[in-house]
Amino acid sequence: MIQQLFQRISPAHRQFxxxxxxxGIGFLVDTGSFSILNRGFGLDRITARVISEFAIAMTGxxxxxxxxxxxxxxxxPLWQEYLRFAAANSVGNFAxxxxxxxxxxxxxxxIRIPELAIVVGxxxxxxxxxxxxxxxxxxRA
Numbered sequence: 001m002i003q004q005l006f007q008r009i010s011p012a013h014r015q016f017x018x019x020x021x022x023x024g025i026g027f028l029v030d031t032g033s034f035s036i037l038n039r040g041f042g043l044d045r046i047t048a049r050v051i052s053e054f055a056i057a058m059t060g061x062x063x064x065x066x067x068x069x070x071x072x073x074x075x076x077p078l079w080q081e082y083l084r085f086a087a088a089n090s091v092g093n094f095a096x097x098x099x100x101x102x103x104x105x106x107x108x109x110x111i112r113i114p115e116l117a118i119v120v121g122x123x124x125x126x127x128x129x130x131x132x133x134x135x136x137x138x139x140r141a
Contacts, residue, residue, distance in 0.1 A: 018069040019130050022061055023122070030057035031118050038114065045104050045114050046097075053093055058086060070138035081137060088132030096125030 037048035
């Protein structure tokens with residue numbers, strides 16, 4: 001039943017849904033690694049977030065997007081694809097990081113629970129990252 005419903009959705013919408021699913025996993029990786037780096041290892045919030053978002057979560061999201069969301073568009077060398085993904089997603093990731101940084105430095109609720117600021121930042125970054133991934137990284141030749 002779910003598969004039949006999914007087949008009724010346009011290919012572009014299915015692709016965006018898959019991107020959001022992968023992004024959800026990336027969000028969990030980002031938030032989990034942020035918490036470990038910040039609370040477990042004592043890194044400051046901004047440094048922990050830069051590492052969790054730009055190194056750990058971005059790499060995982062690239063691997064999942066190339067395997068799930070854009071699996072029919074893998075026609076370039078891995079290193080080139082990763083660099084394009086990192087460049088394209090850096091725009092959304094910087095927007096995400098900026099929102100997160102402002103919230104965890106100025107809003108008492110997010111100062112106490114900085115992981116929730118990742119939710120807000122992720123919402124801002126997702127549109128930039130999908131657009132960049134679809135039209136710059138995994139575009140058809």
